[in-house]
Amino acid sequence: MNIAALQNPNATPAEALAASLGILGGAAGTLAGLIPPAAMLTPQGAAIKTALTGIAIAASAAQLGIQQNLGTVNELINDLARNWNSLLNDLGDFFGDLFNRAKSWTWPRDPIILDLDGDGLETVGLNANIHFDHDGDGVLTKTGWAGKDDALLVWDRNANGTIDTGAELFGDFTPLPNGTLAPNGFAALAALDSNGDGILDASDPAFAELKLWRDASQDGQTGNGELISLADAGIVSLNLANTLKNQNLANGNQLTREGTFTRADSTTSAMGEFKLATDTFDTKFANEIEVPETLKTLPTMGGTGNVRELQQAAAQSGSVAGVLAQFQGATTRAEQKALLDSLITAWAETSGMARSLEARAAGKCLYGCDVGDANDKTWRAAA
Known part of the structure; x- marks a missing residue:
């Protein structure tokens, strides 16, 4: 009956929802029935069986309630449908505002x-x-x-x-x-x-x-x-x-x-x-780095955050100085463009900030899955 209601093009939204809940309840109940008795399971397995049983009961109860009050529920669903676009826009604005606040948030200081x-x-x-x-x-x-x-x-x-x-x-x-x-x-x-x-x-x-x-x-x-x-x-x-x-x-x-x-x-x-x-x-930096005369002919631009101005970064790091010299000596735009990734990476590394999850999580226990294995969906402690 549930499948037929879903396939019926004349079914009201409430009837379709009731049918869907019936299918959900049946599926959850079937899965719960396939799991061995709780006494034979680990605590995690028993919790899953209990949850599936609860879903089955809740879905069946919701289906019964909708079927007994089809007219009222249908009016509610139709009203929701009429206001759906407005609701989505409001939600979009709300989460967009939260995202912008999070993106621009900085730790305040309190003297x-x-x-x-x-x-x-x-x-x-x-x-x-x-x-x-x-x-x-x-x-x-x-x-x-x-x-x-x-x-x-x-x-x-x-x-x-x-x-x-x-x-x-x-x-x-x-x-x-x-x-x-x-x-x-x-x-x-x-x-x-x-x-x-x-x-x-x-x-x-x-x-x-x-x-x-x-x-x-x-x-x-x-x-x-x-x-x-x-x-x-x-x-x-x-x-x-x-x-x-x-x-x-x-x-x-x-x-x-x-x-x-x-x-x-x-x-x-x-x-x-x-x-x-x-x-x-x-x-700004409390202590400016003196740039040697040999580096003052290299290209430069201002730094931001924990990254110093480019010539000062070159004075800090031989890697920056080397790539910057190559960049200056390149004779074509294509050659310079090919060096940009290396230059930006070397420049960023002078900040002293951790630039990888591994570095930031040093000494901490991580959980994850094997990203190289598309079939690995397990979560476990990392080595």
Whole structure:
């Protein structure tokens, strides 16, 4: 009866659906019946038998429900069909938006900023063209930043008079006493609260080490007079109690948490933890590589991300220098084009980033199948 209903050109969508469910239920029940009793099976086999039996029961129940309510179900299906294209378009837009967000997502950084002038916490976005080495890898990433009237809370840990990396801010790259990194800025501050009273002040030894970085030049570099002590700023305490905000700002930054600090005159102002927007494609390097005179005649172009400008990459890598020299010496476009893959590969390898699944998964257990065998559909631990 199920096959006949499917073959009937005059069958309604509901009748066809009921027939399909009947076939599904019958097939699942048949497969379940072919499997030996659960007592003879491994736990995985027993689970499969149970699942097939469940599918058979559910499909049969659904078929019965549809057959008993053909008119209502048919109306629902027809309504779905009328709106199907609109639904597909909406789903396409939804998943397209998710894909674009995932494609452009970068890890935000979350330092603590103090409202020094009392007019509210202020930040600037990526269009301010500020670069800073948040994660200490020697690469300065384009980043959102504190506005020039407010200040970043910092600790010049190496006492060199400058704030070099995110380890000297208070955020997700701040080292904790136990050797791990802080999950966020307020957690990093809490680790310095020696008496556990929820306030950082003169009674906590680390309080005297903290400074404010008011980046008046807005260049991500510590200029003369930009580092000031909390005492010179008239700040007597930092209050660790905070409120979760997760407020997205128009410039791409996000205020995640907000607390307060107290001045010597007992007034308070806001102290906020921000997830600053970052652009890992737009970078600079903390240490430029000197290009030898012998390489300065070679072709060059700018680098991005963790890849340096081409002549600097040639100074880093003999492979890049060799292929680049061949490229320069080629006399035809076809010869140069044939060298491009080798040149790009050698250039990319200077980034130091893992470029294969095998390299990234070193020391980890992988599961997969033999891609060279079209009939191998099994999943197993890799060697």
